[in-house]
Ligand SMILES: Cc1ncc(C[n+]2csc(CCOP(=O)(O)OP(=O)(O)O)c2C)c(N)n1
């Protein structure tokens with residue numbers, strides 16, 4: 001298996017090539033652009049036998065690949081931030097139609113002001129739509145996850161679209177060594193495309209006309225059932241991928257020194273790497289702390305987290321996205337998972353809008369949390385902020 | 400290429416009891432579309448009356464393969480489907496967008512313009528009933544001057560947007576205007592479009608008894624009157640050649656046109672302007688403008704030119 005030095009975005013393009021994607025449609029937005037550029041280059045040079053539609057918007061990009069997938073093609077798109085929000089209506093439509101499809105989301109802040117740097121607000125905004133949502137920590141995992149996404153999406157137990165998040169610039173534009181599987185290895189592992197129905201002139205299938213409300217409700221329920229099934233499928237695919245390609249990540253979640261820990265940090269995305277460093281620093285000081293990395297936000301790995309976290313004294317959840325007026329997005333799901341468990345919980349909103357968070361800062365925040373729980377007992381603080389500087393109210397600033 | 404009634408398939412493509420209103424022009428148009436194309440096509444339908452007309456899933460009142468899609472994405476979804484058929488080795492499949500005037504000239508215009516510019520190999524049909532009928536008769540950019548809608552109670556103040564000419568300006572392969580008032584002409588145009596590779600656009604004027612407030616028995620008549628009054632010229636722009644459609648060419652001569660009032664009178668939506676000379680003058684002016692575009696096209700792209 002050749003090792004190439006690839007940016008996260010090029011790792012995406014390699015995976016798209018290996019999956020033998022047939023139709024790609026996309027619209028440029030930083031930091032996603034180099035994915036489309038690379039795929040166009042591959043298609044023009046004959047490396048990839050795909051139709052590439054250079055559409056005039058993201059709304060059209062997703063509509064085009066959704067429709068292509070409905071007609072039986074393996075299809076792919078990629079976007080970020082405002083592009084993803086612009087697609088939002090079609091995001092829901094594609095999931096509701098149960099059409100297998102893969103999209104890369106290069107996570108980026110949402111304006112105003114214009115900001116091309118990383119946070120998770122864009123991808124978190126899609127969490128209720130019925131897409132399976134995976135998030136990578138590093139470039140190798142990006143390639144592996146995109147490839148796996150096709151297998152998961154096209155599994156008859158699932159038949160839901162999958163989006164894979166990779167952090168803007170931190171992964172998308174940073175080069176790292178990536179093992180790129182051989183085409184024949186992928187061909188024998190990834191089955192030919194499967195999907196619940198194919199729209200052709202002969203099929204006489206009508207998709208999306210008005211339905212009875214009860215039927216529609218039942219469709220919603222069936223999506224939820226498929227999400228639950230997807231938990232098994234995701235774990236299965238991760239295991240089997242490991243056997244063939246030599247890399248497994250723990251399926252829905254990665255447990256980092258969390259087997260014996262009394263405290264855990266919960267986090268998703270590339271900054272999990274920094275948090276792991278913080279955990280190591282604390283371990284050196286004798287703290288029994290570990291880390292749980294959410295690899296799949298949807299389906300939410302409730303059962304696995306209960307397994308890993310039952311009996312743990314405290315968890316501290318790092319969120320790079322917030323539901324304004326409520327809590328961090330991960331925190332909300334963590335709390336609903338641990339309800340009644342007596343586990344101390346603190347939510348930390350940090351790293352929004354591209355603000356960097358250093359391992360040393362994470363170290364301090366985690367340590368302070370652990371010390372407080374040890375000193376005072378049970379703590380429940382859903383929203384705390386790691387602000388980059390002192391806050392002044394908007395009236396004061398305006399004056 | 401002439402079309403003979405005898406050679407048109409007799410197959411029933413629209414089931415009785417579908418959800419259209421009596422006298423609905425959209426079901427008429429769909430029937431003609433199927434007569435023109437037979438079975439080798441799929442339809443893409445963005446939101447509008449035609450989403451509802453199909454009836455309640457899992458059944459459908461239309462014997463066809465249909466991908467319903469969000470309002471703004473008719474053209475882009477069709478482009479994606481066509482790409483898939485090509486990738487799968489089925490180049491021969493026609494992909495047809497069936498969109499309202501709102502889905503075409505307003506919310507879906509960006510996607511339409513994109514597909515036209517890329518010359519995506521699809522047939523785009525705008526079923527123009529001159530308002531957002533599905534949501535209860537609100538004005539669109541294709542609602543004509545003077546027409547009452549539920550968002551223009553005193554009559555719309557702006558003229559109708561000239562989408563076919565805008566499409567011609569995109570440099571596409573084929574643009575035609577048609578109406579359900581002249582089915583054979585429409586069928587002929589669809590057939591011709593289906594034989595061309597690249598982007599094809601057909602504008603189908605579709606008089607709607609509900610939104611225009613006329614007797615549902617008159618749907619085809621109003622389509623014909625729109626042509627006879629000169630309000631709606633029928634023409635074809637086929638790979639660089641422009642020509643007025645034979646049935647309508649005579650209305651180039653203003654003296655051959657029917658008085659506009661004959662078209663306005665049966666329609667409740669114009670009731671408040673029937674005795675308003677200024678409003679009528681503006682509509683006459685609009686007719687002149689429309690024909691100026693035609694004259695310009697004839698001059699540069701007419702028979703023997705271009
Ligand atoms: C994004 C979005 N905005 C608004 C609507 C509501 N809507 C559905 S159909 C329609 C009007 C359709 O008008 P037109 O395209 O002219 O088709 P018609 O119903 O007249 O056939 C509107 C506004 C929608 N479905 N989606």
Ligand code: SF4
Pocket residue numbers: 418419420421422423424425426448452528532533607608609610
């Ligand atoms: S409102 Fe008009 S276009 Fe819509 S279904 Fe009724 S008759 Fe047809």
Ligand SMILES: [Mg+2]
Pocket residue numbers: 499500501526527528529530531532
């Ligand atoms: Mg309309």
